[in-house]
Amino acid sequence: MILIASGWHGVLKVGEEFKKEIEDKEIELKVVLTGRMAKEYQNLTKQGKKVNALIHTTC
Incomplete structure (x- = not known):
């Protein structure tokens, strides 16, 4: 999974x-707003998914 x-x-x-x-x-593949990233990551890992995260923060 790539977030x-x-x-x-x-x-x-x-x-x-x-x-x-x-x-x-x-x-x-899942694309979310940066403000939702932490919550989405937590939800996915709680489901047992292995998650690679790419975070764009400058905008």
């Missing part, structure tokens, strides 16, 4: 090519 924080206002956009590559590898 991406897209900034406080969602400015960071995840490209379609990247999404397709991740999908082709059968990896789950």
